[in-house]
Amino acid sequence: MSLLIVKDLSIAFRASGVERRVVDSLSISVEAGETRALVGESGSGKSVTALSIMRLLPSPPVVYQQGDIHFAGQNVLTADERTLRGLRGNRMAMIFQEPMVSLNPLHTVEKQLYEVLSLHRAMRREAARAEMLTCLDRVGIRDAARRLKDFPHQLSGGERQRIMIAMALLTRPELLIADEPTTALDVSVQAQILTLLKELKQELNMGLLFITHNLNIVRQLADNVTVMHNGQCVESNTTRRLFDSPRHSYTQTLLNAEPEGRPEPADSHAEPLLRVSQLQVAFPIKQGLMRRVTGYHHALRALSFVLRPGESLGLVGESGSGKSTTGLALLRLIPSQGEIWYRNQPLHQWDRRKMLPVRPKIQVVFQDPNSSLNPRLNVLQIIAEGLQVHHPALNEKQREARVIAAMREVGLDAETRHRYPAEFSGGQRQRIAIARALILQPELIILDEPTSSLDRSVQKQILALLKKLQRDRRLAYIFISHDLQVVRSLCHQVVVLRQGEVIEQGECEAIFSAPKERYTQQLIALSDFAMFPQSPRQNS
Structure with a gap:
């Protein structure tokens, strides 16, 4: 039985x-x-x-x-x-x-x-x-x-x-x-x-x-x-x-829904959009009844890179390697050391109030749309929320027109704008999150595992959408992922992180074709095994 x-x-x-x-x-x-x-x-x-x-x-x-x-x-x-x-x-x-x-x-x-x-x-x-x-x-x-x-x-x-x-x-x-x-x-x-x-x-x-x-x-x-x-x-x-x-x-x-293709070439002579130098993040370790600081956990050490308009940078590595921490530090949501220059503006020197005008230009799409979308708001309210903060002069009709345009751009039916997140599939919810980021006309989007919770067919659609948006708007992406196939399909540069340390970085295709460091070789070998594994023992 x-x-x-x-x-x-x-x-x-x-x-x-x-x-x-x-x-x-x-x-x-x-x-x-x-x-x-x-x-x-x-x-x-x-x-x-x-x-x-x-x-x-x-x-x-x-x-x-x-x-x-x-x-x-x-x-x-x-x-x-x-x-x-x-x-x-x-x-x-x-x-x-x-x-x-x-x-x-x-x-x-x-x-x-x-x-x-x-x-x-x-x-x-x-x-x-x-x-x-x-x-x-x-x-x-x-x-x-x-x-x-x-x-x-x-x-x-x-x-x-x-x-x-x-x-x-x-x-x-x-x-x-x-x-x-x-x-x-x-x-x-x-x-x-x-x-x-x-x-x-x-x-x-x-x-x-x-x-x-x-x-x-x-x-x-x-x-x-x-x-x-x-x-x-x-x-x-x-x-x-x-x-x-x-x-x-x-x-x-x-x-047939595996990630495919390579990113379109970016303009290597364009003026840098983002320059990061020696970025470091350390979290205090507190112990004892008084919760005194006894040391520091170094989540990220000495990360440096340059990102231009229309270019994608992939951050890869194991869980806990510092990928998401990097994204939060670049958004100035957690304290960090080092330099972050956005269009020659020193973000690392700015406080929360001074950062406010820059926020629309640097947006984020989180890993889990179930958690990042407010279940009590409908799609129209979710996507328009940023407009209310950064463009308060717009009236209700103007905001709704922009929401409709953003939804159509990401392939959503604008007639569904009065529905709530629970009424959409996982792929549709992630498109809503992307539309929320796009409506503020950003130049840089930080994508934190945006396709990991999606099935392969929907993932392929989202990647095609991201490539189209990058081509049409010259968007720059920082793409955080543990899926090396997806990174290779979308990114121009890649940084390999392990326990907060930069193990290897450079042009994506060069590193995937000939990785120099043993850890990178192991990651790619495991990814290749996932793509072309030996068939398991089968039932007859």
């Missing part, structure tokens, strides 16, 4: 008396020791399916219209709460997609991990601490003993994701549901996590339902693949057969 059997499952959301079907007659199964990948675009029903397996969807508004979900012979949809508590965490666990939402911001890492071990394995504090340190080390958390005392906001996005993975693995479940567990991770940590999952799958004979938009990971990890589109299964096969000879046109579209 299969460990998990989902048969003819249909799920609908009911709002204002109207039902909208989001999963339609889906059937999948997972055997013990098997990895089944669930792939498809944002909004295809993958995460809804995962949450339904553990009965975590709220009812209402969710309606289970028909079908069955059986785990180890137990009907999950008819189980009472006591039975479900015995299954969740103990026998099946889940790695959620958004760690900042899933982790409690008021509790330390240690307290949250210990809660899992005390509830599900009845471990005492001393034994639990040793187990926690071992698991954190296995998922790639450096200096694990010190990081146990940290709160979620003190960790990078990739580190928070690794904490979530550790939390799920601590219980040694029979079935692990992983919903985009490697989205925020760089290629080196990604490889480490995939290796760990393979080892645990063999060690525990664990079933793994792996939800992802990254088809390269599917090649490496999965035995079987189910492709979803608009809530339906459009194709299901062994990994090898699906990649070698996809039958459905939608599957073929997904497989």
Whole structure:
């Protein structure tokens, strides 16, 4: 008997008396020791399916219209709460997609991990601490003993994701549901996590339902693949057969959606837009009852570069290497040392008030549009917010006209401007974030992992949009990413960072073709392996 059997499952959301079907007659199964990948675009029903397996969807508004979900012979949809508590965490666990939402911001890492071990394995504090340190080390958390005392906001996005993975693995479940567990991770940590999952799958004979938009990971990890589109299964096969000879046109579209092309040449003789010299960021380490400063954590050391109009600079490196810290320092949102010159203006000498006139010219697009867009404002209000601050003389009609123009420029239907962020897909929300940045007519946009949470087909559209905007407006980009394929497709220059140190920098194509430093070589080798991995063992 299969460990998990989902048969003819249909799920609908009911709002204002109207039902909208989001999963339609889906059937999948997972055997013990098997990895089944669930792939498809944002909004295809993958995460809804995962949450339904553990009965975590709220009812209402969710309606289970028909079908069955059986785990180890137990009907999950008819189980009472006591039975479900015995299954969740103990026998099946889940790695959620958004760690900042899933982790409690008021509790330390240690307290949250210990809660899992005390509830599900009845471990005492001393034994639990040793187990926690071992698991954190296995998922790639450096200096694990010190990081146990940290709160979620003190960790990078990739580190928070690794904490979530550790939390799920601590219980040694029979079935692990992983919903985009490697989205925020760089290629080196990604490889480490995939290796760990393979080892645990063999060690525990664990079933793994792996939800992802990254088809390269599917090649490496999965035995079987189910492709979803608009809530339906459009194709299901062994990994090898699906990649070698996809039958459905939608599957073929997904497989052909890899980043491609190179950036258009920039004018190397243009006057520099941004000059950065010896940029450094250090955060104080406070200890003791009085929280006295006992030292400093150097998040970034001695970064220098020149950026011209129409040019893109990529910042790559592992989680915690200083990429996002660099972006915040350039925006003058955190204290830093060194020099930042924007059109020969010394931003490093300016206070918050003096920076205000420059803000419209340097905009930012964040990694997670779910967090960066105010859910209480509609799209018109979100995009127009910057205009109200920086162009108060505009009347309501003029602001709305500019919003409509910005939405059309990024490929959004202007008729949807009165809707709220929750009514849009992930790719559409990221376009809203880009439109919000563009409406102020910036010259430089800092893009912090803008495509990492998007599936490949939407990612390809966003990259094409960014290239078009750069060509039309001569925009300069600072592109922060752990996806080297995306960086190579978009950037002219690249800086490789590791633990705040500049390992290597120069022209993007030159570094990708002939990296000089061993660390850069390792990153590119891991990226190449992700692109062209050896096929995993397949079911016949």
